[in-house]
Amino acid sequence: MRPSALFVDCYGTLVAGDRPAIEAAVANVVRRTGLDGQVLDRAWWQRFRQLCAASSGDSFETQRALELRAMADVLRDLGVEVPPAELTVLLEPLFRYWRTARPLPDALAFLRRWRLCPVVIVSNSDRLDLEQVLAGLPGVDAAVTSEDARAYKPDPSVFRHALALTGLAPERVVHVGDSWESDVAGALSAGITPVWVSREGVGPSGDVARIASFDELPECLARLPVRGVS
């Protein structure tokens, strides 16, 4: 398949994942509260995902607001109150990562070489954060954030926002991303063919194409079956 546009996730796909930043933020909260880090880490993620799923349209809130609220909710459930201004400081490692993440070498090489169709970033992120990361990413033609679409992947409306921007039908597009839920399931729900980036090269992918590095993407795209009328 030769797509008319490549949609690509950013965090964890083109740039390194957020795990070290999450762990640094959780460690800050552990030092402040004495709570268990593993419990906090898991509960924070679960609450954040719930809030993202409920955040769309008129009730949309930025990723930064939702991360802060998710941690505040978790702490309150555990009987701890931390003032919002202080919580912002404790979670700063994550906010800094969103602004400063650098491209992975294979992704950078791919972006520098790829000429066959436009590359559009489709990212769960706040616009100002992504713009700072975009400065380090060559060969990107456009970007759609959750803030632009007022919804979070896997909500198909994020992908539909990007389709409307490019004027393309879903059959003409491939979406590449590292999250099974947000990228693979989200793209499928919008009728877009996904390519799953699993950098560990593990995990069942069924009918979904899987790559361990962007070095494999051109060959992977060439193997994908053509869909619809080209």
Ligand SMILES: [Mg+2]
């Ligand atoms: Mg990602």
